[in-house]
Amino acid sequence: GENVEQHPSTLSVQEGDSAVIKCTYSDSASNYFPWYKQELGKRPQLIIDIRSNVGEKKDQRIAVTLNKTAKHFSLHITETQPEDSAVYFCAASYNAGNMLTFGGGTRLMVKP
């Protein structure tokens, strides 16, 4: 089955700096890679996703890159703000809507 590893487990940055979270996956059949943000006590919420036919996707301050050959994908947050502080999860699946395999999560702390 699929295995997703996520690094780092915690990340502390100064407000305005960039943050990068990296994930690797094992199953070459996986073709859909969402990123979820989870604030304390709340549900995971999708912030961006990428499909394997695309190498990069950007939405304002958030971008995701995918390297299919190396089986890794990364989340990039620029100009971080205190409200970006949360736990971020990467995941992988075969097609959107199918069962997800999640990474272990990254706790991002943005210091004012």
Place this chain on the structure above:
Amino acid sequence: DADVTQTPRNRITKTGKRIMLECSQTKGHDRMYWYRQDPGLGLRLIYYSFDVKDINKGEISDGYSVSRQAQAKFSLSLESAIPNQTALYFCATGENQPQHFGDGTRLSIL
């Protein structure tokens, strides 16, 4: 938005008790999922269902059972709860689009 509703939101129970967590959705999706979240372990899949007649075990199904009563309802049961099942449980739906999660049930087993 309340399109995936989980009940109860919090529950404290004792070892050995039977407990049911319920999930209902108004998104009209056939596919529903139950995940468990533990600190540092992300979310792990317990069971999933692709339609009313289709139930499948996930990564960590031991000690759990499910029932898909209707397209909109998918329940998770702990037949005899044990303390290491203390966790945050999420229901999710998805249909050719990103999975959408409920607000979760925080379950504590004493």
